[in-house]
Amino acid sequence: MQLRHAILGLLDVAPQSGYDLGRAFERSVAHFWHADQSQIYRTLDRLETDGAIATETIPQQGRPDRRVHSLTDAGRHELAAWLGSPLEDLQPKEPFLARLFFAASLGVDGILALLDEREAAIREGLEQLRALPSATGDLGAVLRMATLDAGIRQGEAELQWLASTRRAVAAEGS
Secondary structure, eight states, X not given: XXXXXXXXXXXXXXXXEHHHHHHHIIIIITTTOOOOHHHHHHHHHHHHHTTXXXXXXXXXXXXXXXXXXXXXXXXXXXXXXXXXXXXXXXOOOOHHHXXXXXXXXXXXXXXXXXXXXXXXXXXXXXXXXXXSOOOOSSHHHHHHHHHHHHHHHHHHHHHHHHHHHHHHHHHHHO
């Protein structure tokens, strides 16, 4: 998946400004896809150049003009082609697990601190996911809730794994 596909998908839900897309990422897909505002704007420029989106400039009083992006037929075709293509191979990159893999030199206390830091991050992420509003109404809402549920379950499973790992590390240190 590329960022452009996530943006096309969000624009398929509703036309949005770059700012709105940043907020949509935070409130809907952040548990499986991250994008910062500058990446979103660069990708919007490329999508517009490629003809996948159209941009309407809406003048505003006392603020910069608002640029609202919507899918073109070419954008809908690209989104449909991506959705219908074979799934990408799993190529995980998990910086935390890479650190943990090599963390023996930190000693038990350092490793436990690393686990504590990860646990705090997971708990914060779960809090944010649980605060998201429930979506209802159509098949898209069912799928959005399914991905939210997956994020919550993954976070809960990682908390259990962290507790187990913490016990194993502490036992080695005794």
